[in-house]
Amino acid sequence: MNDFTNLENYIKNTPKTELHMHIEGSLEPELMFKLSKRNKLEIPFKSVDEIKSAYNFTNLDSFLKIYYEGSNVLVSEEDFFDLTWEYILRCKEDNIVHTEIFFDPQSHTERGIEFNTVINGIYKALEKANFEFGITSKIIMCFLRHLDEKLCFKVLKDAIRHKDKIIGVGLDSSEKGNPPQKFKKLFDAAIKEGFLTVAHAGEEGPPEYIWNSLKLLKVKRIDHGVQCLKDDKLVEVLREKNIPLTVCPLSNIKLCVFDKLENHNLKKMLDAGLRVMVNSDDPAYFGGYLNTNLIETSKALNLSIEDIKVLIKNSFKSSFLDEKSKNSWLNKI
Ligand code: HPA
Ligand code: ZN
Numbered sequence: 001m002n003d004f005t006n007l008e009n010y011i012k013n014t015p016k017t018e019l020h021m022h023i024e025g026s027l028e029p030e031l032m033f034k035l036s037k038r039n040k041l042e043i044p045f046k047s048v049d050e051i052k053s054a055y056n057f058t059n060l061d062s063f064l065k066i067y068y069e070g071s072n073v074l075v076s077e078e079d080f081f082d083l084t085w086e087y088i089l090r091c092k093e094d095n096i097v098h099t100e101i102f103f104d105p106q107s108h109t110e111r112g113i114e115f116n117t118v119i120n121g122i123y124k125a126l127e128k129a130n131f132e133f134g135i136t137s138k139i140i141m142c143f144l145r146h147l148d149e150k151l152c153f154k155v156l157k158d159a160i161r162h163k164d165k166i167i168g169v170g171l172d173s174s175e176k177g178n179p180p181q182k183f184k185k186l187f188d189a190a191i192k193e194g195f196l197t198v199a200h201a202g203e204e205g206p207p208e209y210i211w212n213s214l215k216l217l218k219v220k221r222i223d224h225g226v227q228c229l230k231d232d233k234l235v236e237v238l239r240e241k242n243i244p245l246t247v248c249p250l251s252n253i254k255l256c257v258f259d260k261l262e263n264h265n266l267k268k269m270l271d272a273g274l275r276v277m278v279n280s281d282d283p284a285y286f287g288g289y290l291n292t293n294l295i296e297t298s299k300a301l302n303l304s305i306e307d308i309k310v311l312i313k314n315s316f317k318s319s320f321l322d323e324k325s326k327n328s329w330l331n332k333i
Pocket of ligand 2: 020200
């Protein structure tokens with residue numbers, strides 16, 4: 001058996017967690033097509049192949065345009081259930097035992113879909129995942145940062161009614177020009193209601209956005225954060241405070257944050273002692289689920305099994321699982 005086979009087997013066989021995955025980003029072209037027919041909605045594609053060939057992005061915004069268009073086929077509770085259940089089947093295949101998923105309610109409520117429809121569909125699929133496969137999960141509601149803070153307060157109100165299902169709030173969508181300080185009041189209010197906070201920062205935006213997510217939004221994790229290496233003082237703080245950075249390598253290549261996987265800075269972040277881990281972000285759009293991300297990144301960056309073990313352990317340590325469950329999984333790795 002060569003080293004790569006060994007490495008692939010290790011990745012496949014080790015229980016894993018995923019902390020950065022947008023459920024709308026797991027909408028596979030086949031399901032998009034099926035739902036457009038079920039809901040009698042037009043999509044600007046004639047076939048699954050045509051959808052797939054549209055997935056060439058130059059930056060985050062060029063992706064978001066297609067991603068929001070794709071989300072339009074999601075209408076009923078059953079649609080959100082089916083979407084989530086398909087992702088859960090991928091979790092089972094990839095040996096993901098715990099997942100913390102994002103959802104973007106504003107991309108649905110703005111189209112007249114009820115918040116309850118969205119959350120109930122997602123939640124029922126996650127309950128079934130726990131019942132049938134023992135897969136555990138948390139739900140994080142993301143605010144769309146290209147929208148006004150005022151509009152976000154509306155959706156926070158909805159989230160409060162579903163506190164039993166939603167553990168935290170995050171910030172996604174178009175980063176540049178929509179800095180964390182725009183949402184300081186919103187995040188203060190969310191924290192007051194008992195939600196944990198996370199935020200996308202330093203995906204395309206500058207290190208300053210990471211600083212301000214920590215200082216102003218009091219985040220427990222930074223989503224992406226790959227721009228942090230441009231600021232030595234920031235790296236020092238992230239390391240000392242053990243701030244998790246939920247890195248998504250294939251996403252970063254698809255959105256041209258790095259030109260190729262061989263030039264990704266994950267290994268440098270790992271060597272700098274940062275608490276990084278690998279995630280799939282929007283797997284239906286970016287070329288693969290968690291194992292594919294781990295395998296391709298390991299090959300491109302020459303990661304050792306020891307490196308992979310650290311990444312997987314970092315992910316469990318950074319999850320919102322209780323300490324007992326965390327330790328129980330950590331002891332199995
Ligand atoms: N960045 C910001 N917003 C997003 C992303 C992302 O990678 N995926 C879905 N929404
Ligand atoms: Zn993301």
